[in-house]
Structures are given as structure tokens and as C-alpha cells.
Amino acid sequence: MSEHVKRYTPQERTNHWIIAISFILLAISGLALFHPAFFFLSSLLGGGTWSRILHPFLGVVMAVAFFFFAIGMWSQNRITAADREWRKRLGDVLCNKTQGLPEIGKYNIGQKYMFWTLVISIALLLVSGIAIWQPWFTPLFPIFLVRLAALLHAVAGFVAILAIIIHIYSAIWVKGSIRAMTRGTVTAAWARHHHPAWYKDVSKGNR
Ligand code: HEM
Numbered sequence: 001m002s003e004h005v006k007r008y009t010p011q012e013r014t015n016h017w018i019i020a021i022s023f024i025l026l027a028i029s030g031l032a033l034f035h036p037a038f039f040f041l042s043s044l045l046g047g048g049t050w051s052r053i054l055h056p057f058l059g060v061v062m063a064v065a066f067f068f069f070a071i072g073m074w075s076q077n078r079i080t081a082a083d084r085e086w087r088k089r090l091g092d093v094l095c096n097k098t099q100g101l102p103e104i105g106k107y108n109i110g111q112k113y114m115f116w117t118l119v120i121s122i123a124l125l126l127v128s129g130i131a132i133w134q135p136w137f138t139p140l141f142p143i144f145l146v147r148l149a150a151l152l153h154a155v156a157g158f159v160a161i162l163a164i165i166i167h168i169y170s171a172i173w174v175k176g177s178i179r180a181m182t183r184g185t186v187t188a189a190w191a192r193h194h195h196p197a198w199y200k201d202v203s204k205g206n207r
Contacts, residue, residue, distance in 0.1 A: 003188040005202050007180040015069045016181055022062035027161050029055040034154060056133050063126040070119055076106045077116065082197075083109040103197035110170070117163045124156040 008016070025044070029051040032042035042051040082102035086093065087109045089101060107115070131141050131149035138146055171177050176190040191199040 004185040005188055005191050005199065006184060007186050007191075008184045010184065012069065012072060013181055013184055015065050018065045019062055019069060022058050022065065023160075023164060026055060026058050026062060027157075027164070029058070030157050034157075056129060059125065059129050063122055066118070066122050070115070073107075073115070077112045079109065079112055080105075083112065098193075103200075104195050105201075106195055106198040108194070114163055114167055118160065121156045121160040121163065124152055125160065128153040128156065 028041045029045050031038040032040075032044075032048070032051050033055060039048065042048045045051045045054050082104070085102045086104060092098070092101065128149035130137050131146055132138060132153060141149070171181075174194065176187055180186045188199070191202070
């Protein structure tokens with residue numbers, strides 16, 4: 001049996017899947033509300049009226065869950081000089097020429113960019129979403145801000161959906177990653193290969 005190392009606690013995994021499920025429901029209902037070409041997607045939540053009612057509440061659930069998830073991994077997502085060096089040698093990374101590469105910690109620079117893209121886009125989605133949440137909050141804002149919020153909401157939604165498509169693709173593409181979020185562990189070989197500095201840390205008993 002191969003050796004395994006812990007990567008995520010049950011709380012982190014539960015939170016991640018609450019975020020993932022609510023995000024998918026939000027993306028589908030959001031697209032249905034965005035353009036008539038996608039209106040058929042509203043069937044998932046029980047039609048146009050239910051999509052319109054549930055979408056903002058799901059947004060709050062996702063934003064709150066994401067807030068706690070992001071706080072927990074905030075410091076591990078700071079971009080370092082080693083990350084920049086690693087990015088410059090991305091060609092070598094893709095060709096598996098790992099000799100002399102700076103050692104990567106818990107997350108690589110691609111994951112870190114994804115993290116910050118999500119932090120910014122989800123914050124924008126929450127703030128702009130509140131401003132366009134009829135009939136509760138919209139009357140509190142001047143109309144030009146409501147219009148700006150509607151535009152911002154669509155742009156931030158587009159960016160977040162794109163980021164998540166890349167995130168899911170990478171999670172499947174990097175063999176052995178999915179189990180980190182399903183079982184909470186990865187193989188020692190995976191950790192040594194993809195995140196050697198993090199592996200050294202966990203081996204010493206740190207997280
Ligand atoms: C079906 C959809 C999803 C799948 C299959 C998936 C899969 C994964 C996996 C396997 C990891 C662990 C990667 C690692 O530790 O190296 C992960 C981490 C993470 N996921 Fe997801 N995820 C999904 C949806 C989402 C959504 C919707 C969000 C946020 C809106 C999200 C945010 C994150 C973040 C911030 C991390 C930690 C940093 C990273 O690995 O990039 N995920 N996900």
C-alpha cells in the first residue's frame with residue numbers, strides 16, 4: 001500500500017463541496033436569467049420564478065462558505081519569488097523537466113492566480129448582487145449604481161465561471177488531485193512531485 005499524506009480536513013472538504021454545488025446551481029440559474037438563449041436552464045431550479053427567487057439566496061450561501069474557505073488558505077496563497085521563477089519555467093514543468101525548479105509549497109502559482117481571481121470575482125458578485133436584489137436592496141441605491149452593479153455582476157460571473165472551468169479541468173488533468181477533495185489525502189509521490197516544499201513541511205509535522 002502506498003503512503004498517504006493529509007491535505008484537507010473534513011471541514012474544509014465539506015465547505016469546498018458546499019461551494020462547488022452552490023456555484024454550479026448559481027452558474028446555471030445565472031445564465032438562465034442572463035439571456036433567453038439559456039432560459040431552458042431555469043428548469044433545474046423549477047422554472048424562471050424559482051430561479052429568480054433562489055439565485056440570490058444561493059449566492060449568499062456560496063459567498064459565506066467561500067469566505068471561511070478562503071480565510072483558511074489565505075496565507076498559503078501569497079505569491080513568492082519562487083512562484084515567479086517557477087512560472088518562468090512553465091515549459092519545463094509541462095515537459096516534466098523538474099530538475100533545478102524552485103520547490104513549490106501547498107499551491108503552485110496557477111492555483112494562486114485562480115484563488116485571487118475567485119476572491120475578487122466572488123467579492124464583486126456579492127456586492128453587486130446585493131445592489132441588484134429586487135425588491136429588498138435595490139431601492140437603497142441610486143439608479144446609476146444599480147446599472148453599474150448589473151454590468152459588474154455579469155462580468156464577474158463570466159470571469160468566475162471561466163476560472164472554475166479551468167479549475168475543474170486542472171483538478172482532473174493532474175492525476176491524483178481529486179482524492180485530495182474527496183478522501184482528504186494524496187499519495188506521498190503526488191505530494192513530492194507537485195508540491196515538494198509542502199511535502200517537506202508535512203513530513204516534519206507542520207501543515
Ligand atoms: C465540480 C467542481 C469542482 C471540482 C471537481 C473541484 C476539485 C478540487 C480539487 C481536487 C481541489 C484540490 C486541489 C489541490 O489541493 O491541489 C480543489 C481545491 C480548491 N477548489 Fe475546487 N473543485 C470544484 C469546484 C470549485 C468551486 C466552484 C470553487 C470556488 C468557487 C472551488 C475552489 C477551490 C479552491 C479555492 C481550492 C484550493 C486551491 C486550489 O487547489 O486551487 N472549487 N478543488
